[in-house]
Amino acid sequence: MLDLNRVASFIAVADSGSFTKAAQLLGLSKARISFNVRRLEAELGAGLLARNTRHTVLTDCGERFLREARQLLDQAERASASVQPSPAGLSGRLRITSTSAFALQAVLPVLAHMAEAHAELAIEHVASSNLCDLVAERFDVAIRLGELADSDYKAARIGDYALQLVASPAYLLRHPVGSADALAQVDWLAHTHLSDAPWRFFNAPATTEPSRFERQPRLQADSAEALLAMALRGLGVALLPGWLVDDAIARGELVSVIDPGHFARQPIHALYRNSMYVPAAIRVFIDLLTARWNDQESVR
Template sequence: MRRDVNLNRLAIFVALVRAGSFTAAAEHLGMTKAMVSQHLLKLERELGATLIVRSTRRMALTEAGTLFHADCVQLLEQAQAAIERMGDRRHVPTGTLRLTTSTDYGMSVVAPALADFHRLHPQLQVDLVINDQISDLIAERFDLAIRIGWLRDSSLRAARLGGFRQMVMATPAYLAERGVPRRPEELAVHPWIAMSALMSPLRWTFTSSSGARRTVRMTQAMQANNAAAVRALVLHGAGVSVLPDYLVQDDIEAGHLQVLLAQYRLPEGGIHAVYPDPQPPAKVRAFIDFMRDRLAMR
């Protein structure tokens, strides 16, 4: 039969046995001798058994009390060990870091960063999920997501890691054939490769060094649903598009892609770590700090 027992009284019972007297136990626990006695009486009533026989001068465990005391000591030790393990998780990265991000950013930035992060924390396991859809972090049990661009309203917590520039790109071969646009308006006559995941994939606002803004509507030739696919189309000469700096830096240095209208700025995007836990464990805090430092050096 199930018994309703106040578990706090188990600790008082163990403290009483350890102290050897009600007076000493009361002093150790910071309560009155009468309170200690009342807790013991209620515990015995809840259990339906006498745990301690006492007189005015001494007390002794009954047979049931001896067995119950041994179980209580083991239970409290296990509870203390669990509390200490939770404390370790607050300060030392442990367990599995499960995170998600987009295909292009995951392949080009997050995966290499995770490899270096794991070298610093080899005891930590990593589970990276690449997905261009917005995942439900709580339902899918993610520790965090690395999200690129502009955050939607959410009850989740977010930490800014850095930002990225958006640049108009084309191949040198394409530009040799079609000409180099000198003003934003000239882009409207070039075949545009749109990224369909954006809210306005064909409408772009350029800001000059003087602060003047020009908005241009492009002429779509093709579209793709992520930046990596758009990059592949641009590299194969299909047209012109906007690409993030983290995805094309190597292409620019190798001469495979050329930056157009460098004197104008497009809106910069943010890079954020998004996580559900209001008190994130050490593994999440450590990776956020690692990524923030890494991006600051780019």
């Protein structure tokens, strides 16, 4: 009978492409990972990985076995969960990634609630806007804002949000924006992962064809918080989530340059592995986040 710990070690190496990274992901020593894989290969009578000083790649046998191994672990997790008392007593580990701004807005309050309700559940949050590999980096859920590219992951829609094109009053005094055409001349503050966003807007809420501007951004950053700070300092115009800038607009620190109705509302998704079984902690997290977000949006 196969040892599931050895199977898990093999999957970690296959996903990460490295014995060292697999050891870090599983919290084991590199020697233990190597031992587990060697013993698994011996039990199967087949080489699963081809190794040299620089690379670790799957053999043909390894590629075939990897597909079955994933299903095997999924079934084992499902069998284990079937004898757990209920979602009210969640245990194990839940590893979530989202942008830091959205974490403060919605994710961390949900995780705090889960931590209080489920003492046996170990929770980790990683703040990142990078498009990560959920499997290789061992994330259970990635929260992503905006339209999704095609992927092999499952996606649960959490909700959506409005966009606001904002600038400081001081900037607008120096660079008045009296019409949509004037946006072609502003100093754009752009997100490095969403380089198209500032140049696409709808001339009217009912218009389906967006306008585009080819002016290069003055400043770029890989986080919405950094763009917000730049806008507050009067460095230009930024396209940011309404939930991030509403308070600054209310305080008069920022001004909405054009009607938010010119921009399509943006979706929020929870991405998770495409497997037969979805662990209870993931389902509970997604349900709680969805409910919290929709409650917040209903009062905006």
